[in-house]
Amino acid sequence: MTGDSAIEAKAPGAAPMAIARDLVKRFTPDGPPALDTLSFAIKPGQVTGVAGPDGAGKTTLMRLMAGLLTPTSGSLTVCGFDTIRDSIALHQSIGYMPQRFGLYEDLTVLENLTLYADLRGVVGKERDDTFKRLLAFTDLARFTDRLAGALSGGMKQKLGLACAMLKAPRILLLDEPGVGVDPISRRELWQMVHELTGEGVAVVWTTAYLDEAENCAEVIVLNEGKLLYQGEPKAMTARIGDRAFLLEGAGAERRVVLERALARADIIDGVLQGAAVRLVTKEGALPPTPEDIETAQPITIRPAKPRFEDAFVVMLGGQPKRTREMKSAEQIEHREGPAVEALNLTRRFGNFTAADNISFSIRRGEIFGLLGPNGAGKSTTFKMMCGLLRPTSGTARVDGYDLYSAPAAARSRLGYMAQKFSLYGDLTVRQNLDFFGGAYGLMGRAKSEAIERAIAAFDLGPHLSSNAGQLPLGFKQRLALAAAILHNPPVLFLDEPTSGVDPITRREFWGTINAMVSGGVTVMVTTHFMDEAEYCDRVALIYRGRCIALDTPDALQARVKTPELPNPTLEDAFIALVEEQDSQRQAEGAGARLGTAA
Structure with missing residues (x-):
């Protein structure tokens, strides 16, 4: 089925809110198309997700639908209007x-x-009524006097949503609204969006988070500008059938086991899932057996329920396979004691306590996650641990050095990758590596050898003369990580390193991190992506400036298990623990008020 008949078949009943026919967009006459002959329809009253790897054309499509770009050829109508x-x-x-x-x-x-x-021309009584409705809808009525720059990530997204809805739109275009937003705020955004679809509004939501795509009524999957799939997420997930498996029992060897499994021709995808290893086999391959995986541990392998992310990665050809050669544990010098320590860390801004008496210790060769809602104190804690923010009281140590009494020694023992790309966009890849090598105190032959190792480890050779600011997102990420570890630090701090990054690039990034950890590096990471947090050996949940939970991902999930929620995800655990803390504070507050009254 092709052309108009295919479009109408995808949008039975009510007329589509948007229709594309053979849509093409090129930014240069001779360059590859950013969008290549797309035909699709967007239905009213539902959320249609647009998913795809970095550079797939998601943002280009949204800008075309918003009338901000003009198609090269083909047609696009939105709400019945030619764009x-x-x-x-x-x-x-x-x-x-x-x-x-x-x-x-x-x-x-x-x-x-x-x-x-x-x-938008919203004036008079209409403006007053609209403001009142939107402020109540987004729960921003309490914050009307707060500067937008001082809002948390979730609140910023709610304000953006309110501004987009001033004219009661028939179709709402949301370009990756969940990026950098904690699970609680993302869930609130979804609740608001579902209220809108109940009123007949069509919502188009682009995303790099595949759990979000799985929540959509329909999903459009793009890759290199081409339409790979449009339909229900469940139907796409069903395509991989019984090819997903959980390998359990590998324990501390699970990262090495994952690397070995991915080297096999019959394994097309693999990730860590808490203490287990999740594997997806090639079509037609036999189920893996413990004998197929070389390990000294007594492992078991059982079928797993397929996920939309499994089907997505399979549709894109599977996880890229490449050997990662990082430094071995013997080549990284360690001092005695924990790799990282926080001892009663407290930070106050005036009368506000952002971090309150936070303590934890990170073992060597461990991946430790800092989780928390936007504005909970997670970033403040992370900045104190990196030496970027001085605590009001308490101590932070890296590899045995106090960050504030011996700052130069402590900083020489850590590598830091910022949340936003923090290298020099106008310098080439090689110039950036040369600059940061010098900044870390490397000189002469030692610097040259470190740069060559980084180029080889991160496949940066083809891009050495390219300006860093013009690199694809995945290569920007590689370059930032390469610069952070030029001096071979025993400790690596990663601040939301894969925010907004597609699953393929995210897998490649974590494959490199896992190889470094196997080589003796200790990692502390902040993330809002709960599936990514399952790569951590332990996680600390920061809320209202305090550490309210610290354990393995599996233990936190087990902690919130109930008959109604027999198989909680880490996101379920995150939300349940925060809500439990809120309930305790409310009960304590009510008790204090009763005591005062008495």
């Missing part, structure tokens, strides 16, 4: 929330709403 000829009418019918926070950080919540209402 080229009827752009003014189109803009009155859509809401668009761009990928990057597009509001004014030096204006308050109310000032941003007022500015966007002026731009």
Whole structure:
């Protein structure tokens, strides 16, 4: 089935809110198409997800639907309007929330709403009623005087959503709204979006988080500008049948076991899932057996329920296989004692306590995760541990050195990869490596050898003369990590290193990290991606400035298991533990009020 008949078949009943026919977009006449002959329809009253790896064309598609770009060929209608000829009418019918926070950080919540209402022509009583409705809908009524730049990540996304909805859109375009947002805020965003679809609004949600795509009524999968799939996520997941398995019992060897499993031709994908290893086999391959995997541990392998992410990675050809040669444990010098220690760390900003008496210890060769809702104190704690923020009281040590009494020695023992790309975009890849090698005190032959090792380990050779700012996201990530470990540090701090990164790139990144940990490196990482947190040996959950839980991912999941929730995910555990803490605080507050009254 092709052409119009295929489009109509995908959108029975109500008329589609958007229709693309043979849509093509090129940014240069001779370059490859960013979108290549796409045909699809978007139904009203549901969430349609757009998923795909970095560079697949997701943002280009959203900008075309918003009338911000013009197609090279083909046609695109949104809300019945041609995106080229009827752009003014189109803009009155859509809401668009761009990928990057597009509001004014030096204006308050109310000032941003007022500015966007002026731009959209929302005035008088309509404005008052709309503001009241949107502030209640997004739960921002308490924060109208707060600067947008001072909002948490989740609150920023809610404000962006409110500004996009000022004109009661018929179709709402959300470009990766969940990036950098904690699980609680993401769940709240989804609740708001589902309320809108109940009113008949069509929502298009692009995402790099495949658990979000799995929540959509339909999903469009793109790769290199081509449409690979449109339909229900469950139908796509069913394609891999019984090819997913959990390998259990590998214990401390699970990272090495994963690397060995991925080297096999019959294993197309593999990730760590808490203490287990999740594997997906090639089509037609026999189920793996313990004898297939070389390990001294008594392992078991059992079938696992397939996930949408499994099907997505299989559709893209599986996880890239390459050998990662990182430094061995013998080549990394360690001092005695824990690799990282936080001792009663406290940080106050005026009367506000962002981190309150936080203590933990990280063993050598361990991946330790710092989790927490936006604004909970996680980033403050992380910055104190990196030496970027001085604590009000308490001590932070890296490889035995106090970050504040011996800062130079402590910083020489750590590598740091910032949340945002922090290298020099106008310098080439080689120039960046040369600069950071010098910044870490490397000179002469030692620096040259370190740079060559990094180039080989991260496959940067073809990009050495490219400006860092023009690299694809995955290679920016490789370069940032390569720069952070040039001096061969025993401790590596990663601040949301894969925020907004697609699953294929994320797997490659963590394959490199796992190889480094197997070589003796200790890693502390912050993340909002709960599947990624399962790579950690232990995680600490920070909330309201305190550490409210510290354990293995599996133990935290077991802690919230109930008859109603027999198989909780780590995200379920995250939310349940935060809600439990809130309930305890409310009960304590009620008890204190009763005591005062008595």
